[in-house]
Amino acid sequence: MNFNELMKNEFILLDGATGTMLQKSGLKLGEIPETLNITRPETVMNIHRQYIESGTQILTTNTFGANSYKMKNSGYTVQQLIGAAVKNARSAAGDKALVALEIGPIGQLLEPAGSLSFDEAYEYFKEEILAGEDTDIIFFETFTDLLELKAGVLAAKENSDKPVVASMTFEKNGRTFAGVSVASAAITLEGLGVSALGVNCSLGPDELAPIVKEFTEWTSLPIFVKPNAGLPDPNSNTYNVTAEDFAESMDKITDYGTVKLVGGCCGTTPDYIKALKKVIDNKTYKKADVKKDTAVCSATTAVEINQPRIIGERINPTGKKLFKEALINNDIDYILSQAISQVKAGADILDVNVGLPEIDEKDMMVRVIKALQSVVDVPLQIDSTKPDVLEAALRVYNGKPIINSVNGEEKSLTNVLPLVKKYGASVIGLTLDEDGIPKTAEGRFNIAKRIVERANALGIPSKDVYIDCLTLTVSAEQSACKETLKALHRVKTELGCKTCLGVSNISFGLPNRELINHIFLTMALEEGLDLPIINPNDELMTGAVRAYKVLADIDKNSKEFIESYNEVKTEKPKIVSSHISLTDAIINGLKSEAASLTEKALENKDAMEIVNSELIPALDKVGVDFESNKIFLPQLIQSANVAQACFEVIKKHLSKNNNTPVSKGKIILATVKGDIHDIGKNIVKVLLDNYGYTVVDLGRDVAPEIIIKTAIDQNIKLIGLSALMTTTLKSMEDTITLARKTPELINSDGSSKVIFFVGGAVLTEDYAKKIGADYYCKDAKESVDTAKLVFSSQ
């Protein structure tokens, strides 16, 4: 018997809780349940046997936490623990049940919430999977982070050929602790090719019912359900649902359809499994209809492509000087701010392109994807021409992304489609091939058809291929627009695919481009365009999509439209009089006023004079007020932000006149290895930025080697380190020690080329000296003072 044969049964009976049974068998406080596989194998086998006798068809091993992180103090290796556990389960199961290797979460949060990397997580799982080779199925259970589960599923797929089953644990609000939605879990796991997916733990069957129901709307894969025996009493640790009531509730849940594997989690015992067996024994399995259309998702948000959805195009260096600079300077925050503004403007999905010859695109793509997913909820579209960049991004992406793109060229089809399949993504198909872009709609339709056929052959459903019939410039060839729209219409109606289109290319070379773009977009929507790729910050374009949804009877009761435009514009109380000075504007945190006053001042004053006689003195005044407790820290930062707006005006002015931008010196900032509290470092960054220094922000949890390498590569003399906890002060010391030992950073007279200033909650002046720092800064303001001192003495 193997898993596929077993799945031919109407229903499959899983087991109940192992932990609950171990506690009943006298597990001591602090005793590690997995060690019982070795210390008391009889106890474990006895529990297994009771489940087999109750009718369990898939037995899970007692290995929930058997990863090398959790087991580091157990006295045993993962191989010993899992080896013994599998042996126990096999011996109890005999030929009556299959044995599943049970794998639970690692016990540390992944980035960005924690500091465990995707690759580290993968290695923990891989070790477990290899140790559990002699099992029939790999069972991931009780996960709350979708990315961690993805690392596990990939580790299983890449290191074994066993079927993989995966479940997550949801709260009553339909989300996991990490915020993962039911839709996101269903879509992502199905894409990754698991054999069954579902829910376990945390709630009783009745509370889990609506969550299971939602699963059935999103996936056609067999669903498994393992509820708790109700809710626990925090003191006695007993549960409030009896075996009979449990079985009755599960009877209703299996009526939903698609639910095929049933068992129990915390609080359930062999009695529950016996009761469950009675329910399913004479029942016929049926499949529910998948109600939802194709969708893409992040961990928290699924976007169903059942109506036009806006893909924001702004994360792309093409033709954008500032964006290129940001990429070259590793200024991830700039990219993040571009993302946030597009989402605020109405983007449903964001395209991400970071291709630039000067940088390592793969490395940058991975960093940007991780950073974007740590601040925005919308799904992303990974945009690169290089398969290795696509794959690197696909691995670490949390959810189901869109790949941009594949086309009709043989090389592209062979390289890109297998990635789409393996990682369960959707893909944009461009209607061009070795011979270029066909002129006619017919030609483009034929390429689309070929792409879809090739995708289908690999098991990628047509609904996950989004065809782009390509917008050509109408001023170059006037009939091109009609051909594009004709092709789009045919793809939509004949191939059943979703369609996408970059819009703005249409108007190239014409005046009043906005108008042409906007009308073209409207025409395309009417032909069935699902995914316009536009600049969402362009109100006319975003507005056209919103208005179309009202007029096409998609936006019911114009709800979304009204919400978008009915916002009461609350103007801040303005203290502005026409006589306000630039200094006052900065002190009072009035951004737009300060910017326009700067512009005015530039008409008759030298840029540097404005910086030195107005901006800096105003910031200094605010700094002094902060030090003497006259204003709050946020006010200090607000003023600094206003000053930044002024600096931006000055920078623009200078670059217009071909002057070099104002930079008073370059400084590295980093929160040290192991530390993830970076708010202090960020405050320092804002202040330094606004005093005119160029900050290279390496982020948080930064290894000493990276800091040293950056100092060498970019020839930077001043380094600021931040650490919040006593445990991470050591990393601060390590970083300084490494710098003092690195030949490239030592002058010929033996002195150090780099200067360190350090700060953080638990740091003291004495300690700073002890670890070899040059300056101790008690707050952000002192960091600025230090920078001034260092750069003025050079």
Added chain:
Amino acid sequence: MIELTEINRAEALRYMGGSKVEMNEIMEALLNSCEKDIIKAASPKYLYKKIPLENSGLLIGNTIYEHLKDCREAVLMCATIGAGVDKLIRSASVTDMAKAVVIDAFASAAVEQVCEKTEELIKQEIPDKYFTWRFSPGYSDYPIELQEKFLSILDAPRKIGLCANESSLLTPTKSVTAIIGVSDKPIEKKRRGCAGCNLRESCQYRKSGERCEF
């Protein structure tokens, strides 16, 4: 279930650099909008468990020994306001650092409130006993490395998604673990003060002439 409806503003202001500062309109508006954001993003959770102290392996260092010397039992507790708050702070750090600082301060005040409410629940649950105040790993000479042990005894990673990283930092970051001593007889109320605190030299509050509630 603990719900946050409003956040202790005085506490939050203290985190922001002092309660002596005069409030103005701009600051007031910023505080109001940030308080709303954080209440929406927060997902407060807590766990506690009463355990015997003998052989618990939790009495490491002089301060905790002194702190719990009248107690044979203790309650371990942990509280968090969830990962959504960390995301909110990260997002604000990119767009508006001033806002990020305010949200961060409110978040710290919020998790403190959740701790207080948890403590109330514990005291209701265990009547007719006397309690010490909350003592956390990392206070004084009480090793921060015990975080993991606290979390593991409470089964916090599985039950409320609260973990520690390899530097023993709690994740989500706005979280707390603590131990409260339980005794049959009244416990001498020791003054929690700066004098007995090992963080005395580096304390942010002391630097600005204030004090924490320790």
